[in-house]
Structure formats: C-alpha cells, structure tokens
Amino acid sequence: MPEVIRRGAVFGALLAVLGTLGTAVPSQASATPPTACPPTLAGKATCYTGQDANGAYYTMAVPKRWNRALVVHAHGGPTASIDPSDTTKDLAEWAVMVQEGYAWAASSYRRGGYGVRMAAADTDTVRRLFVERFGRPDRTYVHGQSFGGNVAAKIAETYGRERGAYDGVLLTSGLLAGGSRGYDHRVDLRVVYQYYCRNLPRPTEPQYPLWQGLPADSTLTPDDVLARLEECTGIGSANRTPSQQRNLDDITAVTGIPERSLPTHLQYATFLFQDIAVNRLGGRNPFATQGVRYTGSHDDSALNAGVARFAADPTARRDLSYDSDLTGQVSLPVLTLHAIDDPSVFVEHEAAYRATLHGAGRDSHLVQTFTREAGHDGLSVSEYATSIAALDDWVRTGRKPAPSSIAESCGAFDRTYEGGCFYDPGYRPSAYCSRVRPRPGGAGWPAMTAAQERTWSRIDGVGIAP
Structure with missing residues (x-):
C-alpha cells in the first residue's frame, strides 16, 4: 500500500x-x-x-x-x-x-x-x-x-x-x-490538476499558492483529497461522465503519472508540499513552473495559458538542495x-x-x-x-x-x-x-558560503528545519 x-x-x-x-x-x-x-x-x-x-x-x-x-x-x-x-x-x-x-x-x-x-x-x-x-x-x-x-x-x-x-x-x-527536482512531476500534477478540476481549492474557498500544497491551517484530510479527485475525474468508477474522462485523460497524459498511482501522487503533492513549504522552509517556495511547456492535452495552448505559474525562491531551493x-x-x-x-x-x-x-x-x-x-x-x-x-x-x-x-x-x-x-x-x-520536465534555470540557485555551511552543520545535522 x-x-x-x-x-x-x-x-x-x-x-x-x-x-x-x-x-x-x-x-x-x-x-x-x-x-x-x-x-x-x-x-x-x-x-x-x-x-x-x-x-x-x-x-x-x-x-x-x-x-x-x-x-x-x-x-x-x-x-x-x-x-x-x-x-x-x-x-x-x-x-x-x-x-x-x-x-x-x-x-x-x-x-x-x-x-x-x-x-x-x-x-x-x-x-x-x-x-x-x-x-x-x-x-x-x-x-x-x-x-x-x-x-x-x-x-x-x-x-x-x-x-x-x-x-x-x-x-x-x-x-x-x-528533493530539488525529484518532486517536479508532482509540482506539475498540482498545477495541471487544479487547471482542470478547480476544486483544490474550490473557487468558494480561500485561495493559496499551489506550491504550498495546503495552507498551514487547513483541515482537509487525505480522504477529502481523494473525494475531490473522484469528483473531478471519476477515478475508481465504472460510470465516468464524458467530462470526467477527459479530465482524467488530460491529467495523466500531461503529467505521465498513471491512473493507478494518481491518488498517491496527488496526496504527496498536497500534504508533503505543505510540510516542505510551511514547516521546513518557513513559508518559502522551492518549486517552479515558470517557463515549463506542458504538452499532451486536448488543448495545450489553453492549458499553458491558464496553468498556475510561479518561480522558486532561490534560497528555498538552495536549502532543499542542500538537505536532499x-x-x-x-x-x-x-x-x-x-x-x-x-x-x-x-x-x-x-x-x-x-x-x-x-x-x-x-x-x-x-x-x-x-x-x-x-x-x-x-x-x-x-x-x-x-x-x-x-x-x-x-x-x-x-x-x-x-x-x-x-x-x-x-x-x-x-x-x-x-x-x-x-x-x-x-x-x-x-x-x-x-520523463520529468526540467525547470528553466533550475540549477541557478545561489551556492552556500562557507559561513552558511558552518551554520547548517550546527542545526542538528538535519539540513532543513527540524
């Protein structure tokens, strides 16, 4: 499991x-x-x-x-x-x-x-x-x-x-x-999913940047996220509507994530991202979609025009890189x-x-x-x-x-x-x-100075915030 x-x-x-x-x-x-x-x-x-x-x-x-x-x-x-x-x-x-x-x-x-x-x-x-x-x-x-x-x-x-x-x-x-690129396919899933499904968050709910996964005070559970995935794509159902089937086809085609593992990847792209951004990096964003070209959908032009775009905070990306x-x-x-x-x-x-x-x-x-x-x-x-x-x-x-x-x-x-x-x-x-779309300029975050390296070595040996 x-x-x-x-x-x-x-x-x-x-x-x-x-x-x-x-x-x-x-x-x-x-x-x-x-x-x-x-x-x-x-x-x-x-x-x-x-x-x-x-x-x-x-x-x-x-x-x-x-x-x-x-x-x-x-x-x-x-x-x-x-x-x-x-x-x-x-x-x-x-x-x-x-x-x-x-x-x-x-x-x-x-x-x-x-x-x-x-x-x-x-x-x-x-x-x-x-x-x-x-x-x-x-x-x-x-x-x-x-x-x-x-x-x-x-x-x-x-x-x-x-x-x-x-x-x-x-x-x-x-x-x-x-960590600095090993989760990029889940970053892509997070934004592509939201483009098609628009229910994480819903328009009626408080909005937040998708790289955050969820707000710090969110009460959503994994079961809630799975229910929203089912609502949008009909995953796990033998009676999908045509719109659910198209959403599912577009999401899997663009991200390369197979249907059978989509629930797990979406939960990581929600709860793990919340932990990394909110708890470990003090609210800073280590992820990027800026400049990424998404392909494989029924309308790539509309997808690329409407998908959420953001650039990584260079210090957050550096710290995640140092840790992992x-x-x-x-x-x-x-x-x-x-x-x-x-x-x-x-x-x-x-x-x-x-x-x-x-x-x-x-x-x-x-x-x-x-x-x-x-x-x-x-x-x-x-x-x-x-x-x-x-x-x-x-x-x-x-x-x-x-x-x-x-x-x-x-x-x-x-x-x-x-x-x-x-x-x-x-x-x-x-x-x-x-398999995983590279981030333009992804290797360009600032290197640590010798003083910063010494500082990290004193933080419990754990890299990002414990």
Missing part, C-alpha cells in the same frame, strides 16, 4: 528541535530485553525494540544463524508521523534479509515529515546502537527503499567515509534525483534495483543518479539492475535476496558484478522464495528530463 496512506494522514505541525547529531545512544540501550519478532521470523531471530535519545523508535533483529553482516534500513515516505510499531512492520516487510542471515536494524526517524539529512542521522544512530549492543559486524550495508533510497544515498556520502561504518549500499526503487540532493561523492559499492514500470518513483531516477556519480567521477562504484515489473513496493522477494547477496559478494571478493550475472544468480534464490525473477539485464533508462 502506498506509504502516504499506510503510514499516516495529515502531515503534522512543526516540532521542536530534538537532540543533536552525535547524541544518539541512550545509556540503557544494551539492557533492552528481547521483544516479539514478526511471525515470519519467529524462532529464526531475536528481536529488540527501543527509542533513541532523539525520540526515534528502532527495531533490531539478529538471526539465529548470523553471517556477521548487518543491514541498516532506511524506510520510505516521508511519513506523516512516527509510531513505535512502524519499524517492526518494516522488519516484517524485509524479513528476507534476516532469513538470509543478515542482522537488521531500522529507525522510524525522530519525527514525521520531510528531512533527508535528519533521516540519515537517525539511521546512522541505529547503526551505532547496534554496534554498542552486539559489537561491530564484519560488514555493514545501508539499504534504502523509495524516499529511503535518497536517505541511504545521503548516508553513503555523509557517513560512508567513516572508517568501519559502512561497506556497501543497496538502493531499491530509490528516489535518487534529490546528491553529490555523487561515494567511495562504496552501490547496487540498485528498480522496476522499469515503477508508477511511484519513475525508473528515470536511476539515470539521474548515474549522471550524478558520473559527474563526480564515481560511476565505477555503481551497478544498476532493472526488472520487468510494474510495482514500487513489494517487488519479487527472490530479487531482494539476490540483490543483498550480490552486494555482499562484491564487498567480500572485490569483484564487481555485471547485471547479467546478478540476473543469472536469481534462480537459486527463487527455488527458496518462489517470487519469480524478472530481470532485464540489457535495459537502460532514458534521461531524467525525458
């Missing part, structure tokens, strides 16, 4: 600053007693839960037959709020890692809402907690799923050079274009897995990530694999087992795998898990700009 729906409802208000980077280990960590594991791991592992000094909840699992390697998991989202049970649910979802002999640890992050550097710091905290309790593993891998892919890639750049911290990176269905964009400065083996027809995080994010590493001269550290699947979460469990094994073999032997050899090795795991193997070793994604 899409994370925006599974994990919560409306994004919360701005929370107070919690803790500081490096104060993550509670003194009682080594005394936490075992807790119940998810049913799939009963009798196969010992599990532990707790809360770190910054307020983040965590779950750890150590298999009965531990291979002395650790997977540190960064979850997707961003989630609306945190709950003590979230990380145990994540463990159940990724139980294959433990079944394959890897210890596992994950953080809920200290709060809901956006913040890549914050999530990276909290994920590294749970690694340190694990080491405090069980000693340093022989090998440590960071795994990021979806938004967690952005987090894990940031961990590789921020903490990957720390001696003995991490040995490799696994990114599955990763949002790898960074990737530099490519990685020195660890990085393996990615992505479905070619991922409806939530388009596969072209992989092209953006390869280009980033290539620009930094680090693409030799990267192996990308693709599958002929149409999902985002819940790809074949056999492929997840194959991926972590391939990364582990790469780290242990120093032999970089080819996508074809990874695909060939999947069959052995499929005999155990029977999830199927759908690799396409010859696939290469098109450039990111082929």
Whole structure:
C-alpha cells in the first residue's frame, strides 16, 4: 500500500528541535530485553525494540544463524508521523534479509515529515546502537527503499567515509534525483490538476499558492483529497461522465503519472508540499513552473495559458538542495534495483543518479539492475535476496558484478522464495528530463558560503528545519 496512506494522514505541525547529531545512544540501550519478532521470523531471530535519545523508535533483529553482516534500513515516505510499531512492520516487510542471515536494524526517524539529512542521522544512530549492543559486524550495508533510497544515498556520502561504518549500499526503487527536482512531476500534477478540476481549492474557498500544497491551517484530510479527485475525474468508477474522462485523460497524459498511482501522487503533492513549504522552509517556495511547456492535452495552448505559474525562491531551493540532493561523492559499492514500470518513483531516477556519480567521477562504484515489473513496493522477494547477496559478494571478493550475472544468480534464490525473477539485464533508462520536465534555470540557485555551511552543520545535522 502506498506509504502516504499506510503510514499516516495529515502531515503534522512543526516540532521542536530534538537532540543533536552525535547524541544518539541512550545509556540503557544494551539492557533492552528481547521483544516479539514478526511471525515470519519467529524462532529464526531475536528481536529488540527501543527509542533513541532523539525520540526515534528502532527495531533490531539478529538471526539465529548470523553471517556477521548487518543491514541498516532506511524506510520510505516521508511519513506523516512516527509510531513505535512502524519499524517492526518494516522488519516484517524485509524479513528476507534476516532469513538470509543478515542482522537488521531500522529507525522510524525522530519525527514525521520531510528531512533527508535528519533521516540519515537517525539511521546512522541505529547503526551505532547496534554496534554498542552486539559489537561491530564484519560488514555493514545501508539499504534504502523509495524516499529511503535518497536517505541511504545521503548516508553513503555523509557517513560512508567513516572508517568501519559502512561497506556497501543497496538502493531499491530509490528516489535518487534529490528533493530539488525529484518532486517536479508532482509540482506539475498540482498545477495541471487544479487547471482542470478547480476544486483544490474550490473557487468558494480561500485561495493559496499551489506550491504550498495546503495552507498551514487547513483541515482537509487525505480522504477529502481523494473525494475531490473522484469528483473531478471519476477515478475508481465504472460510470465516468464524458467530462470526467477527459479530465482524467488530460491529467495523466500531461503529467505521465498513471491512473493507478494518481491518488498517491496527488496526496504527496498536497500534504508533503505543505510540510516542505510551511514547516521546513518557513513559508518559502522551492518549486517552479515558470517557463515549463506542458504538452499532451486536448488543448495545450489553453492549458499553458491558464496553468498556475510561479518561480522558486532561490534560497528555498538552495536549502532543499542542500538537505536532499546528491553529490555523487561515494567511495562504496552501490547496487540498485528498480522496476522499469515503477508508477511511484519513475525508473528515470536511476539515470539521474548515474549522471550524478558520473559527474563526480564515481560511476565505477555503481551497478544498476532493472526488472520487468510494474510495482514500487513489494517487488519479487527472490530479487531482494539476490540483490543483498550480490552486494555482499562484491564487498567480500572485490569483484564487481555485471547485471547479467546478478540476473543469472536469481534462480537459486527463487527455488527458496518462489517470487519469480524478472530481470532485464540489457535495459537502460532514458534521461531524467525525458520523463520529468526540467525547470528553466533550475540549477541557478545561489551556492552556500562557507559561513552558511558552518551554520547548517550546527542545526542538528538535519539540513532543513527540524
């Protein structure tokens, strides 16, 4: 189920600053007693839960037959709020890692809402907690799923050079274009949707800039937004009116977002944007539609004349970029897995990530694999087992795998898990700009001065407002 729906409802208000980077280990960590594991791991592992000094909840699992390697998991989202049970649910979802002999640890992050550097710091905290309790593993891998892919890639750049911290990176269905452009398709959806539907907000409601997602005091819920989407497009109905069908056709054609994932994308373009603009950037706008040419509708001229236009605040875009964009400065083996027809995080994010590493001269550290699947979460469990094994073999032997050899090795795991193997070793994604319209002048926000960098390093290590 899409994370925006599974994990919560409306994004919360701005929370107070919690803790500081490096104060993550509670003194009682080594005394936490075992807790119940998810049913799939009963009798196969010992599990532990707790809360770190910054307020983040965590779950750890150590298999009965531990291979002395650790997977540190960064979850997707961003989630609306945190709950003590979230990380145990994540463990159940990724139980294959433990079944394959890897210890596992994950953080809920200290709060809901956006913040890549914050999530990276909290994920590294749970690694340190694990080491405090069980000693340093022989090998440590960071795994990021979806938004967690952005987090894990940031961990590789921020903490990957720390001696003995991490040995490799696994990114599955990763949002790898960074926050400053990784949500541009949702910016386009927000304005294109409003052009056709005119109900978010309605003409009779207080108006607000669409880049804001919603006003700070809005009482709309995700169910309300879904009802307005259904009202305009008839989505989910077998009896759409002709006008609803045309609205739906125009919105999906212009944005490239498939009908099946339209509700999730619209909720992110509403509640996540509210969180980013209102809570994290103090009301500043990091997004732009100025100069973007929209095509694919039944009347492109009318659409481009009437769609909402706005330019980004350069300081807001800079701050979002600092928090979430990737530099490519990685020195660890990085393996990615992505479905070619991922409806939530388009596969072209992989092209953006390869280009980033290539620009930094680090693409030799990267192996990308693709599958002929149409999902985002819940790809074949056999492929997840194959991926972590391939990364582990790469780290242990120093032999970089080819996508074809990874695909060939999947069959052995499929005999155990029977999830199927759908690799396409010859696939290469098109450039990111082929799927998501670039913003004219998008790279022109001002660079940070040395003094500003020092200031950011003192703000809890979280980048944008905590």
